[in-house]
Amino acid sequence: MADQLTGQPVAHPPPTPLLEMRSVTKTFPGVAALDRVDFTLRAGEIHALMGENGAGKSTLIKVLTGIHARDGGDILLAGKPVEPHSTIQAQKLGISTVYQEINLIPELSVAENVFLGRQPMKLGAIRWRSIRRGAEAALARLDLSIDVTRPLISYSMAIQQMVAIARALDVSARILILDEPTSSLDENEVTQLFRVMRRLKDGGLGIVFITHFIDQVYDVADRITVLRNGRLVGAYETAELPRIELIAKMIGRSVSDESAAEAHRETEADSTAKQPFVQVRGLGRRGAIAPFDLDIFPGEVVGMAGLLGSGRTEAARLIFGLDRADAGTMRIGGEPAKRTSVRRAIARGFGFLPEDRGRQGLVPDLSLRENIILALQAKRGWLRTLSRARQTEIAERFIKTLNIDTTDTDKPIRLLSGGNQQKAILARWLATEPALLILDEPTRGIDVGAKAEIQRLIARLRRDGMAILFISSELEEVVQSSGRVMVLRDRVKVAELCGEDVNEGRIMHTIAEAHVA
Amino acid sequence: MSKTPVTSSRAPVPRIVWPIIALALVLGFNLLFTHGFCQIEVRDGRLYGSLIDIIDRAGPVMLVSIGMTLVIATAGIDLSVGAVMAIAGAVAAGLVAQPDYSVLSNFDVGGSFVIAAVAALLISAIAGAGNGTLVAICGVQPIVATLILMVAGRGVAQLLTSGQIITFENESFAYLGNGFLLALPVTVSIVLVVFIIVSLLTRKTALGLFVEAVGGNPVASRHAGLRSGAVKIAVYTVCGLLAGLAGLIAAADIKAADANNAGLYIELDAILAVVIGGTALTGGRFSLAGSIIGALLIQALTTTILSRGVPVEYTLVVKGAVVIAVCLLQAERFRSMFLHVVRRRT
Amino acid sequence: MIARLMRQYGTLAATAVVCALLYVIAGVRYEYFFSWRVFFAFFSDNAFLGIAAVGMTFVILSGGIDLSVGAMIGCASIIIATLVEVAGWHPAMAVLCVLVLGTLFGASMGGLIHRFALPPFIVTLAGMFLARGVGFVVHQESISIEHQFYPAILDLPAGLARAAHLSDDAAQLVGLFVQPTAVVFLLVLAVGIYLAHMTRFGRNTYAVGGSEDSALLMGLPVGRTKVQVYALSGFCSALAGAVYTLYTFSGNPTAGTMLELDAIAAVVIGGTLLTGGVGYVAGTLLGVLIFGIIQTAINFDGSLSSWWTRIAIGFLLLIFILLQRLLQRTLGNAST
Secondary structure, three states: OOHHHHOOOOOOOOOOOOEEEEEEEEEEOOEEEEEEEEEEEOOOEEEEEEOOOOOOHHHHHHHHOOOOOOOEEEEEEOOEEOOOOOHHHHHHHOEEEEOOOOOOOOOOEHHHHHHOOOOOEEOOEEOHHHHHHHHHHHHHOOOOOOOOOOEHHHOOHHHHHHHHHHHHHHHOOOEEEEEOOOOOOOHHHHHHHHHHHHHHHHOOOEEEEEOOOHHHHHHHOOEEEEEEOOEEEEEEEHHHOOHHHHHHHHHOOOOOHHHHHHHHOOOOOOOOOOOOOEEEEEEEEOOOEEEEEEEEOOOOEEEEEOOOOOOHHHHHHHHHOOOOOOEEEEEEOOEEOOOOOHHHHHHOOEEEEOOOHHHHHOOOOOEHHHHHHHHHHHHHOOOOOOOHHHHHHHHHHHHHHOOOOOOOOOOEHHHOOHHHHHHHHHHHHHOOOOOEEEEEOOOOOOOHHHHHHHHHHHHHHHHOOOEEEEEOOOHHHHHHHOOEEEEEEOOEEEEEEEHHHOOHHHHHHHHHOOOOO | OOOOOOOOOOOOOOOOHHHHHHHHHHHHHHHHHOOOOOOOEEEOOEEEOHHHHHHHHOHHHHHHHHHHHHHHHOOOOOOOHHHHHHHHHHHHHHHHHOOOOOHHHHOOOOOOHHHHHHHHHHHHHHHHHHHHHHHHOOOOOHHHHHHHHHHHHHHHHHHHHOOOOEEOOOHHHHHHHHOEEOOEEHHHHHHHHHHHHHHHHHHOOOHHHHHHHHHHOHHHHHHOOOOHHHHHHHHHHHHHHHHHHHHHHHHHHHOEEOOOOOOOOHHHHHHHHHHHOOOOOOOOOOOHHHHHHHHHHHHHHHHHHHHOOOOOOHHHHHHHHHHHHHHHHHOHHHHHHHHHHHHHHO | OHHHHHHHHOOHHHHHHHHHHHHHHHHHHOOOOOOHHHHHHHHHHOHHHHHHHHHHHHHHHOOOOOOOHHHHHHHHHHHHHHHHHOOOOOHHHHHHHHHHHHHHHHHHHHHHHHHOOOOHHHHHHHHHHHHHHHHHHHOOOOEEOOOOHHHHHHHHHHHHHHHOOOOHHHHHHHHHHOOHHHHHHHHHHHHHHHHHHHOHHHHHHHHHHHOHHHHHHOOOOHHHHHHHHHHHHHHHHHHHHHHHHHHHOEEOOOOOOOHHHHHHHHHHHOOOOOOOOOOOHHHHHHHHHHHHHHHHHHHHHOOOOOOHHHHHHHHHHHHHHHHHHHHHHHHHHHHO
């Protein structure tokens, strides 16, 4: 734990770094999003900012670009303290950000997007010709020659990204923050982007590169800063940090304690003899997840491991029918299942606990009781209405078995704590008596006690014969709960581990291994 | 990052309390300053009086706001209710009276009010279903989708009446507007029956839950396996149907179909009633009783202003101010700003 | 080809085709329809609709809606008439006063919408109530304007022509064809086109309508733009009210009833996307012209009820809204 706060000594420290963030703290109601985080960016480097969900990457960037006001710490730009209060101010200081979802105006022309808000004027009129020339010149610096009068939306994501970078550089050019720039690009486009990044770096620009693609970090980044749970884990030279170490630091495990959790694991019943409840063959969707195979047997927990953005949720959504697969087949209970939809999936006994509880799970204004019976009632249709007494009975049963802490069943669910909300959504699916339960990050953002309860519940459901697909960023959890683990990396299923192989070290190694060409 | 829930230790005041207080204030004002306001006379076993009058006059708005409540609960809006009222009135009056100039004289219903009313209601429901389809299946924003019928609907009604006011002498039709049932005006009875039916349907079956879930969080509803499209089409259909019923009553009231003025601006009154009643324009939880009280409040205000000898148009200014006030009270940003100021003071 | 045209100009091309078709069909069917007189009347008869529609175009481009424009026209017209006839103001002063009031009124609606994140339609709905109510409070019935300034304005074009040493006949023709109301409309249109395409305010309006979040992150003045857009719409509808008094020589608190719907229809048929961010002010001219052609054709026919105008507009609105949805879906697919 020694390197937790200090980071490793830098070989040749330049006199003043381009950007220095010292002990930056940011607290949201109830959560410390950033806890005394240091971050240093030099001129002429590509610096990767890494971390799992909730690590504090985006908060750090938002503090830097003036979207959030920090609660403590200093920001020094070339040695001088700065106080950016808005994106505009940050831009004036020379800090520009290009977001993953490309924050430009899709319907307007490429040229206009580069100059929006700072158009050259003459006699009260916009000089469209110089905008066009300026945009062409700005894009030429990125080796891009396109018709700048066409609307942005008519170009590919990669080109839109380049336009966003061109705008950022044209506005101000000292620090460029790229927030997940590669997640919607194909391989050639990534290469093109990296070429541009290297060129800009050579021109003295400091680039902050946020991504969850490990390979890309090793491709292009000079240094890596790792955050975890709002704290700095450390800053490292890329060349001196092996992949496996990086992954271990990101998920907060050390490479050596792989056997520690092993003892807790329950031995799985031999499930290979039975027929799988769900049999997935070559299921995939372009841009989301490469075709994969998977069998899930009744009475077993299959884990899904992989870093953020590795395609875990995407795979689960395909199985549940939330997204349409463009390849592959599924058999359920031995029967071929054609044309999946959520309603069909639920009718077949699927349940899906979504990752984003607030957006995809809760109906915040409805009561705890209504949230619990929602899926069961939807499955029954409105004519077979559950009586109020029956609803209360179901709700109370789950409040008891899942130990939901509430005064009454009619309290709006938004007033409950995160852990209790999560249990309520779990209860919603258990009420439908599912044969397969897909749990996407069921323990995220809930307290330790509730976490342990949910893990115990998973074990119990498994013993009762339910098939469970368990997705979690916490390797420890995955290892403890699952008999088999499907490992994903960069939206490809790379391995399926079972038996002895299900341990943290093995999973981390599998994630870290380079692509098999 | 998941949002932490706003926890509040105080039990929330039921939202319906505010419109009830407002209504009580208006009625109390009248009680003190308007002579004979709360007198209810019994003549021939029928009730008469200012209070009964308010309820009677609020009939169409109450009916429309019941439908509007459901639509708004799904985070929608229906601007076409006034036009649908005009169409329904025109269809029923045209079929009953069979004037030569109207295209409706081609359909002989033998003067049967029942057939005419069923036809009018059917057409209204179809119009509502059309709105619902545009919203749910074509994905058009609700304001826009219903705007089309708002623009064209009154034209259609005028076409049916050939631009004339169709008067009719049909006992059963007129009864709808002027008759009495069990001592109460028929309009009041109809509103009561509709209110009870819709309340039962939404509170005793799962329909209300589905509506609130679809309006409260459409994404989560989809995840839970709800058919949000069907729910939306259903509420717009109900809204159209009830607007049609209101159109029949409005026509019966004056024994004529006036395509120009029937239900003019009623969409605004209905939206206002719903908002006053505590149903948020963003969808989710709804209160039918609240909307009814909202409609009564609007009518009580109008009656009060009239009875004080102020021209009726002044109510528009009051309504405008009320809309802004209610919306601000519902707006998250306003409330947090307000709380901020209060906290700073203390 | 069609797809590319649609991508470039939205449904504007379709609008132009519909407009031309309607004009030709009406012209072939009805005698004298192709006359210059009828053509000029499209502009002067629909001037106040057109002026309000130009303001509405900006509001819709920014992703909002303004339901108060019709009421504002009535309110503005009756205030002008009252100030001139009852209070004895000079019409120019009265108009100026109303323009300032209308702008402030619009700006405060914009302020509410922006500051408290209220839905535009409900705020402008309240604005509609208020404006209509205030109109009635100012004066209950229509007032005719007797001030000699008004006929003087109407005679201005002919007078100018005479001053330019044109023959009397020519001057009379100019007076007949060049209606001041139409001139004001075309001026507003020209200024609107300039604002939309040649100023930062206009481009920011497109950006806010295209994606408010992006506009914020790009550092554009989103709040200011929204307030300005509603202020502009308030100004335009107040001006439309002034033009109404010039057109009818009277002020009327009921003027412009339901006109907001016609204005919205004209804007949408003119190719502006109701979700904001895409469209042309010039398209709105086409929308207004289509409205005028249909109305005039129905008048020419004589046998058709004037209510066909509404039905036809409603039908066109339906078609164009569905076309827009289709366009958005294909654009959406193209980007992924």
